Amino acid sequence: MKLLRVGAKGAEKPAILDNNGTIRDLSGVVDDIAGEVLTPDGLSRISGADLSSLPELDAGQRIGPCVGSVGKFICIGLNYADHAAETGADIPKEPILFMKATSAICGPNDEVMIPKNSIKPDWEVELGIVIGKEARNVEEADAMEHVAGYCVVNDLSERHFQIERGGQWVKGKSADTFGPIGPWMVTRDEVADPQNLKMWLEVDGHRYQDGSTQTMIFGVQHLVHYISQFMSLQPGDIITTGTPPGVGMGIKPEPVWLKPGNVMRLGVEGLGEQQQTVVAYAAK
Template identity: 85%
Template sequence: MKLLRIGAKGAEKPAILAEDGSIRDLSGIVDDIGGATLGADGLAKIAAADISSLPQLDAGDRIGPCVANVGKFICIGLNYADHAAETGAPIPAEPILFMKATSAIIGPNDDVIIPKNSIKPDWEVELGVVIGKEARYVDEADALDYVAGYCVVNDLSERHFQTERGGQWVKGKSADTFGPIGPWMVTRDEVADPQQLGMWLEVDGKRFQDGSTKTMIFGVAHVVAYVSQFMSLQPGDIITTGTPPGVGMGVKPEPVWLKPGNVMRLGIEGLGEQQQSVKAWSA
């Protein structure tokens, strides 16, 4: 199933992408696409519905973040061998964890705002993993049982804030609008192997990232199991799992940074596409 949320910010309706391409309103089935819905019971309730009989929503309406009320937005750093190489960083011995503020989350096609005092804004297409049931100290062999589904994430970064302002990476990752997610969450049963997904990102029509989840250092199952050793994972939490090469900071001979007027397009095989216009910050 491809689950999404349609409508103005703060007034999104839960929805499903039907097989005929129409968008159907799930408001009569579930309250929202969030933690309470993403467990086995909630997804089974949606799966049992007669989708063709549900009200049709306007496909031209705004698509909101595909998951509502995300509790934790957890990120894995330098998780692609080829991306680590382009940044000059060593291959991590264990997954690098950091957090991204949930206030960064926006819809997949909403505008991205360059924050005040930004110098080096950058892009990162990533596979997002949406948790479906509470996970504590899970084994890697069982880890995917705790996954509700997957989505596209643009893990936008301000590299100056991230690496040159001291402290942890979170300050370079958490600006408002720096977390587009969606267009939909694809349930786990529709993704045969999360380690075999092509992914790409373009800026103004030029392709910068063209990779695959197969080059992850630590795969999805390992990451879910690993994170659960340090904190419980709750339904609706999102883990974004790292980016392949081609980020702006890695461009040679000179890095390329986002600027107002740019348009980013990005996608992951089977998980849909995003498009964001880049705007300047204003008071």
């Protein structure tokens, strides 16, 4: 199933993309694509619905974040061997964990706003894991039972804040609009092998990232197991799993940073595409 949320910010309706590419309203079946709806029981309720009887939604409406009320937005750093090489970093011995503020989450095609005092805004196409069953100290062999599905994530970063301002990476990752997710969550049963997905990102039509989840250092199964040793994972939590090479910071001879007017397009095989226009900071 491809589950999404459609409508104005804060007023999104739960929806499903049927086999004909029509967006159907799930409001009569579930309240939202969030929390308990992402558990096996919740997904079973959706899969049992007669899609042909559900109202069609206007395909021109805004697509919101594919998961609502996200509790934790957990990120994995330097998780692609080829990306670690481009940054000059050593291959991590264990997954590098950091958090991204949930207030960074936005729709897959919403504008991305460069934060105030930003110097080095950057892009990162990533595979996102959506948790569907509480995970606490799970064995690696059982980890996939706790995954509801997958989505595209653009883990936008402000490298000056992240690297040169001291402290944890979270400050360079958490600006408003720095977490587009979607367009939809694809349920686990429809992704045969999350470790064999092509992924790409373009800025103004130039392809900077062209990679594959094959080069992940720590795969999906291991990450769910590993993170669950340090914190419980709840339905609706998102783990974004790292990026392949081609980020702006790694471009030679000079890095390339995002600027107002740039248009990013990105996607992960089988999970859909995103497109964001970059805009300058504007105080509310």
